[in-house]
Amino acid sequence: MVVTTQRTEARYGLGELLTATAAGDREAFTEFYRATRHRVFGLAVRIVRSPTMAEEISQEVYLQAWISAHRYDDTRSAPMTWLMMLTHRRAVDLVRSEQASTDRDSTYGASDFQPGHDTVIEQIDQKLDHQSVRDNLAKLTALERESIALAYYGDRTYREVADLLGIPLPTVKSRIRCGLKQLERRLCDN
Incomplete structure (x- = not known):
């Protein structure tokens, strides 16, 4: 029962921070960031397999969280779930974009290849x-x-x-x- 109470308080605390962030409170956003950054970065690394790319994804996710905090609906998901969803989407988009780029390069390279001689x-x-x-x-x-x-x-x-x-x-x-x-x-x- 103690564990459930702590989780509820943590979610409620993140919810309050997100609500304050939506009102433009920079300190609340800083606290929200500090409380969630390790999980956001960890998920991004697991998906993209690159710490550098995961850092970029994390920055984009927090920028998106700052801009769209007013759209967060606590009746639909917990704050951490919402943040993880943003991270997952951003990371998967990056992976797909990289794969599409690689596929395009391979296709172009194969179609454009001409041997040096007949x-x-x-x-x-x-x-x-x-x-x-x-x-x-x-x-x-x-x-x-x-x-x-x-x-x-x-x-x-x-x-x-x-x-x-x-x-x-x-x-x-x-x-x-x-x-x-x-x-x-x-x-x-x-």
Whole structure:
């Protein structure tokens, strides 16, 4: 029973402070603020998850409470309930506004995105380049073609190519060098 009495007195005290605030009493508003600020801030933080944004919401809520204190109706809700409703609305509005802004940015970014190049043309060019290299490789001597294929497509060292083909290392190096020069000339002519 004692707890109920204290709650009733606290609500009645806040109600009187709100009534005095509606009449323009700054001291009553200061007391109202001091009695309720922790709960307003706590609710705002729980909703927006940012202390900085919760502070802004709290300021807006108390400004709204100062301006609209004359509209408070004690028959509809307790002062703290009314204040929490103002806080909740303000915080949810901010969250929705932030989400809408993020969604707009994402939508705009996705719709406005243009790749720096045409990937289809790039793939076609790459296939044509590969085909041209293959065609021109076929025009090299067998030793040049095989040495280049083992070294560049087989991912082998010149020493490994020489061992696989059973020829001296200097011969492999000169065949690959000559083959690459011929390949370069033919590709540049195309």
